[in-house]
Amino acid sequence: MLDSTTPPTIEACGLTKRFGDFTAVDALDLRVESGTVVSLLGPNGAGKTTTVRMLGTLTRPDAGWARVAGHDVVREADRVRRAISLTGQFAALDKNLTARENIILMARLRGRTVRAARVVADELIERFQVGEFRDRLVKNLSGGERRRVDLAASLIDRPQLLVLDEPTAGLDPRSRQVVWSTIRELVADGVTLLLTTQYLEEADALADRIVLIDHGREIAAGTPAQLKAQVGEQRVDVVAADGAEFERLTATLAPRFAITALRDQRTVQVAAPDELADLARVLAAVEDGHIQVDEIALRRPTLDDAFLALTGKPIEGDPDYEPQEVAA
Amino acid sequence: MSVSATTIPDPGFGGPIRFVRDTALLTARSLRAIPRVPERLLDVTIQPIIFVLLFLYVFGSAIHVPGINYKDYLFPGIIGQSLAFNAIGAGVATANDITEGVIDRFRSMPVNRLSIITAQVMGQFCEALLGMVIVVVFGLILGWTPHLTLVHATLLGGLMVLGTFAFVWAGVLFGMLVRSPDAMQGVGFIVVFPLSFMAGTFVPISGMAAIPRAIADWDPISALVASVRGLTEGFRSTGSLQLDHPEIAMALWCVAIIAICVPLALRRFNRTLAG
Numbered sequence: 001m002l003d004s005t006t007p008p009t010i011e012a013c014g015l016t017k018r019f020g021d022f023t024a025v026d027a028l029d030l031r032v033e034s035g036t037v038v039s040l041l042g043p044n045g046a047g048k049t050t051t052v053r054m055l056g057t058l059t060r061p062d063a064g065w066a067r068v069a070g071h072d073v074v075r076e077a078d079r080v081r082r083a084i085s086l087t088g089q090f091a092a093l094d095k096n097l098t099a100r101e102n103i104i105l106m107a108r109l110r111g112r113t114v115r116a117a118r119v120v121a122d123e124l125i126e127r128f129q130v131g132e133f134r135d136r137l138v139k140n141l142s143g144g145e146r147r148r149v150d151l152a153a154s155l156i157d158r159p160q161l162l163v164l165d166e167p168t169a170g171l172d173p174r175s176r177q178v179v180w181s182t183i184r185e186l187v188a189d190g191v192t193l194l195l196t197t198q199y200l201e202e203a204d205a206l207a208d209r210i211v212l213i214d215h216g217r218e219i220a221a222g223t224p225a226q227l228k229a230q231v232g233e234q235r236v237d238v239v240a241a242d243g244a245e246f247e248r249l250t251a252t253l254a255p256r257f258a259i260t261a262l263r264d265q266r267t268v269q270v271a272a273p274d275e276l277a278d279l280a281r282v283l284a285a286v287e288d289g290h291i292q293v294d295e296i297a298l299r300r301p302t303l304d305d306a307f308l309a310l311t312g313k314p315i316e317g318d319p320d321y322e323p324q325e326v327a328a
Numbered sequence: 329m330s331v332s333a334t335t336i337p338d339p340g341f342g343g344p345i346r347f348v349r350d351t352a353l354l355t356a357r358s359l360r361a362i363p364r365v366p367e368r369l370l371d372v373t374i375q376p377i378i379f380v381l382l383f384l385y386v387f388g389s390a391i392h393v394p395g396i397n398y399k400d401y402l403f404p405g406i407i408g409q410s411l412a413f414n415a416i417g418a419g420v421a422t423a424n425d426i427t428e429g430v431i432d433r434f435r436s437m438p439v440n441r442l443s444i445i446t447a448q449v450m451g452q453f454c455e456a457l458l459g460m461v462i463v464v465v466f467g468l469i470l471g472w473t474p475h476l477t478l479v480h481a482t483l484l485g486g487l488m489v490l491g492t493f494a495f496v497w498a499g500v501l502f503g504m505l506v507r508s509p510d511a512m513q514g515v516g517f518i519v520v521f522p523l524s525f526m527a528g529t530f531v532p533i534s535g536m537a538a539i540p541r542a543i544a545d546w547d548p549i550s551a552l553v554a555s556v557r558g559l560t561e562g563f564r565s566t567g568s569l570q571l572d573h574p575e576i577a578m579a580l581w582c583v584a585i586i587a588i589c590v591p592l593a594l595r596r597f598n599r600t601l602a603g
Contacts, residue, residue, distance in 0.1 A: 056436045057435075057436060058432055058435055058436055078438060081436060081437055081438045081439075082438045084436070085436075086433070086436040087433075088429045088432055088433065089429075092428070092429035092430050092432055092433035093430060093433075094357060094361075094430050095428060095430075096360065096361040096364045096365055097357065097360060101360070105353065105357055106433075106437070108353050109350060109353055109354075109434065109437055109438075109439050110437065110438065111438075137364065
């Protein structure tokens with residue numbers, strides 16, 4: 001087919017899924033252009049996984065439609081399955097097979113011969129640095145190691161769309177960094193990616209476009225820069241050693257920065273539009289004044305802040321959510 | 329614009345060749361788990377072995393069944409009970425696969441949908457047969473002496489395969505319905521456990537109180553136990569129409585279980601599980 005414009009990889013309109021009285025996804029529209037990375041950002045229960053499952057042909061929509069790689073997810077589910085690679089929230093591997101056996105099995109199920117499956121598995125093992133644990137059973141691997149095997153298994157046939165559902169959920173910060181760098185390499189390769197996450201930081205680090213959802217609806221969408229502009233800037237939090245130091249701290253910082261003083265917490269919040277440069281200035285001011293402080297930290301806006309800024313109310317009942325912060 | 333999501337059949341078939349290929353690959357996957365998770369095989373072998381030891385050497389001295397040596401009475405019961413327990417094993421394994429998300433991964437791949445569930449059943453079926461072989465060999469070692477003619481052996485083998493198939497399908501269905509391995513264990517304990525004890529497994533049905541006796545008379549596992557006992561020992565049970573003709577009753581039960589469970593399991597797999 002000769003077409004001057006590439007159709008979007010995902011096009012969804014009015015996508016809706018109900019479970020009894022509960023509407024998990026509520027008339028969601030979504031568009032992901034080929035070669036871009038879009039992040040669905042939202043708290044637990046926002047409808048991210050249900051959306052991903054509908055796009056991945058695992059769940060049928062109650063209303064609306066979606067086309068993935070030009071194919072309807074209900075009527076042409078088999079074609080969609082050929083075009084995509086979906087990685088669920090928890091590494092979906094056979095625990096009783098080794099890392100390598102899992103990748104070989106997935107390659108065989110995608111139509112490879114035994115020999116071709118071994119070749120592609122060994123290539124992926126090399127590329128995703130699975131080598132040192134390739135012959136260990138998946139049940140004995142750490143979360144980060146499983147994720148890498150999972151990603152490797154997702155890229156047997158170069159998919160037109162890669163869907164990653166919370167790829168760093170439950171990972172320690174170091175494993176998260178490894179997964180991020182792997183995802184960045186894929187993106188540099190031109191893979192179209194739909195990524196769900198609870199972390200604004202993660203969406204910011206990886207996505208070209210963020211769609212913020214809650215209660216199955218889109219709340220806001222835009223580039224990370226646009227969204228962050230709406231959410232508010234970063235700030236430096238300085239915690240004084242005691243009450244007297246808090247007074248000196250406030251007196252020192254107030255003339256030079258835009259601050260909010262929180263007396264109960266002995267904390268001064270300093271607006272930091274220039275991020276690290278502002279952090280350095282605050283540090284210098286504290287040092288020059290010889291003020292005793294317990295902590296100085298650059299805080300990024302979290303999903304909590306984003307919700308507060310965009311909806312005017314905090315996230316409801318989300319026990320798993322932990323604010324992300326970057327210590328100076 | 330709307331999508332009539334439930335009226336369009338899932339097109340995930342892809343021809344008989346792909347069905348056979350995918351089923352073989354996925355069955356091989358299930359079978360690989362046997363040596364790696366030996367405790368699963370132990371579930372279906374240790375329990376019958378413990379029961380044999382308990383009933384043969386602990387309770388057995390107090391049980392007298394007229395017309396038959398207790399050892400010969402007991403082993404057919406154990407075989408019937410083990411076969412029924414396969415439903416629990418298959419259910420737990422299925423619930424495990426579902427909760428671990430690996431089934432979802434297969435479903436999101438260009439894999440024949442029917443082959444995913446067929447392989448699940450095939451894998452469990454092979455595991456069940458292996459468990460049964462171990463139990464029978466154990467019985468023979470302890471001195472159980474089945475008296476089999478070629479005709480009876482063929483009939484028994486056929487009934488055992490049919491029965492294993494039926495109970496494994498039932499287990500796979502329940503495993504998908506309850507979705508958690510622990511819940512499946514619970515269901516198994518509440519439903520299969522008492523039914524398998526009442527089925528004339530360890531003591532004759534004729535001596536039971538009225539209510540358990542009424543249940544046992546029509547318990548499918550009773551037909552199973554009575555069939556094995558009839559074919560191996562020539563020992564006939566009586567008390568109800570099905571106990572008078574246990575082989576026919578067992579075949580009918582199996583056909584009925586398969587006729588009900590297979591379509592329900594396929595439906596559950598294709599549709600409700602997707603919701």
